[in-house]
Amino acid sequence: MEFSIKSGSPEKQRSACVVVGVFEPRRLSPIAEQLDKISDGYISALLRRGDLEGKIGQALLLHHVPNVLSERILLVGCGKERDLDERQYKQVIQKAISTLNETGSMEAVCFLTELHVRGCNTYWKVRYAVETAEESLYSFDQLKSNRVELRRPLRKIVLNVPSRRDLNRSERAIKHGLAIAAGIKVAKDLGNMPPNICNPAYLASQARQLADNFSGYITTRVIGEQEMRDLGMNAYLAVGSGSQNESLMSVIDYRGTAKPSVKPIVLLGKGVTFDSGGISLKPAESMDEMKFDMCGAAAVYGVMRVIAELKLPLKVIGVLAGCENMPAGAAYRPGDVLTTLSGQTVEVLNTDAEGRLVLCDALTYVERFEPELVIDVATLTGASVIALGHHLTALMSNHNPLAHELMTASEQTGDRAWRLPLQDEYNEQLDSNVADMANVGGRPGGAITAACFLSRFVRRYHWAHLDIAGTAWRSGKAKGATGRPVALLAQFLFNRAGFRDDE
Template identity: 85%
Template sequence: MEFSVKSGSPEKQRSACIVVGVFEPRRLSPIAEQLDKISDGYISALLRRGELEGKPGQTLLLHHVPNVLSERILLIGCGKERELDERQYKQVIQKTINTLNDTGSMEAVCFLTELHVKGRNNYWKVRQAVETAKETLYSFDQLKTNKSEPRRPLRKMVFNVPTRRELTSGERAIQHGLAIAAGIKAAKDLGNMPPNICNAAYLASQARQLADSYSKNVITRVIGEQQMKELGMHSYLAVGQGSQNESLMSVIEYKGNASEDARPIVLVGKGLTFDSGGISIKPSEGMDEMKYDMCGAAAVYGVMRMVAELQLPINVIGVLAGCENMPGGRAYRPGDVLTTMSGQTVEVLNTDAEGRLVLCDVLTYVERFEPEAVIDVATLTGACVIALGHHITGLMANHNPLAHELIAASEQSGDRAWRLPLGDEYQEQLESNFADMANIGGRPGGAITAGCFLS
């Protein structure tokens, strides 16, 4: 799909479709008012007849409006004008894209970027429109032999900005939006890949391809089981030893700041490409979805792709901790005691609490980079979903300023996070009779004790 920006009057657009907003109750946006005046009140007459109230998600497609060059006008309900915030703006864009795609509008000029969104400028509105459009049209159909596509899909979207002075920032917003959207798509594609294709070796191949594509700034190193053994990463290795697929840790280094004082930000992603639970095997219902246990690594890969595409002036290291947790004759067992890379010992009480066993060794490994910050992303425990549901991510941190920045970023992006405590009192639940600690601490505060284990 192609995106561009322009600045022009709505009545002069020779597009297949013009998109404008309508507020509740039946209030035309400024651009819609211009079109109404040009058409001698055609649009307002329709609203008076009750064709559209302006509620969020409502649409009305008009054909051959008098005195308007565009073939069609799409009216989109935007809710109450004073309540149009980031979340509602994205929903309006999403509805717009779906409607255009379903009604055969192969190209459109969108004036929704001229709506007032509290606290947001035109750069943000254009960038969010691009990101939302790409996300709305996303589908994973690479493995289908018969792909279902709209007969006349949306192929070109032009965003209108109020003045020509804002064209440059609008073009930059499109560039940034496409880079971010590409990173999100890459993460989703990895997550959706079936586990017989996407194993640790596949993650490693994607990491290497990233270095090939951005060779100026990106270097990838893949660490296999033999090198892990030499490093003392016995906890990580234990998780994957029941699988025939080799465990591989992919280290992607992006260098955008050549200063010797520029310490890197390290991102660590849990990459369990399939988690059966191991000997402590999971119930069969829903086990197919355990291919998603590598979405932490997928997210880190997507971020690294985006950082490289935007050529950000920072140094970032992304680690994809790939392996597979399977039962088998060589699988690790409940009751085993493992020695981690840090030298601490862990008693395995449940082999399905495997993510922390992988990540603890990776977190020790990345200390060699002397990072400015380490951010670990993982589908670490179902207890977090029990606590917060499916809409908010749990966040635990031992550095308050970084935690506050991440919470603020989550609010800005719409991908919200909520901070959970990391108190010493929770550590007592991890006490073991046979090792320095156990790998689980019981049901109470299960997400928190998982974080405490890694802290």
């Protein structure tokens, strides 16, 4: 969809539709008041009649309002004015976009960006509007033989800002918002793709395609099973040993600066394209959702696209750790002892705790890049869902400043995380009688003990772990990938690059 910025009065707009807000109880926003005055009280009369209360989720489309140049006015409920925050603002934008798209308005001028939103300046209101609009219009229908196409879909939105002084920062907000929305879209597309299509080879092909599309900035290298054997990545290889699909690790190298002194930031994504649980087989119910076990890799892929699109002045390496966990005669077993790339040994107690076995070797592998920091992203534990539900990503780190940076980015974007402790006491649960450690530590604190396992492989650099098992996808009727935490990680890199929202 096309977005543009304008600063103007509502009475001068000639458009298919003008979008304005109404607060509870039946109170017009300043822009709506201007339109009401032009129309000789037409809008306020409708509200007094009870046509719209102003609650979030409500909308009322008016046609041919007296003395108004635009064909339509869309009134959108904004809730109580004092309560309008970033989360509710996104709900308001979502309702506006879905209503416009369903009612045949191919273009609109939106004045919702002029509302006062607690904690948000103009940059954030514009950027949130762009990202939310793109999210609202997303659909995954590539595999449907009969696609439903709207006759008059929404194609163009003009976002109005209060002052001409806001135009430059708002244009930048649109640029950033579109890049992030595109990154989220490709991450969702990868996550939603069925596992008979999206296997490790498919992930690798997408990584190579990214290098083709941004050849001046990105190179991609794919590491296959033979090279993994030569390196000694036995834990990674064990996870994929029961699958007919070769395990492939894609290394996407982005060079946005030629300064030799700049060390790379490494983003590592778990890319288990289907997780049956292996010999420790999962229950059949909802097993189809285990195609989403590669959403960490999908998110890293989406972030790499964002930074390449915006040409961030950073060095970033994205690693997609692709494999498939299946039961078979060659599959690894409970009781096996694996020697990892680091030389440490792991007793396998549960083959369904496979993600940490893939990541531990990948975390050791990335030491060769001498990274400034490493962030891994993984749908790692059901325990993180029990702890935080489906709203917050679990964050654990061995470096407080890095954790604080990620928390700041999560608050800025609304792609929220919550930090869990990473203390030595939890490590005792990983004790093994036959190896250096076990791959599971029991049910208590399962998300934390999984991170403790990973922490044994990251002692040479600053590291953070994002467990997105609760936030990477939705179940039920709205089943599908969410694209999280692309926005969080992209904002983290924006902040690292020195991008500001007040310039």
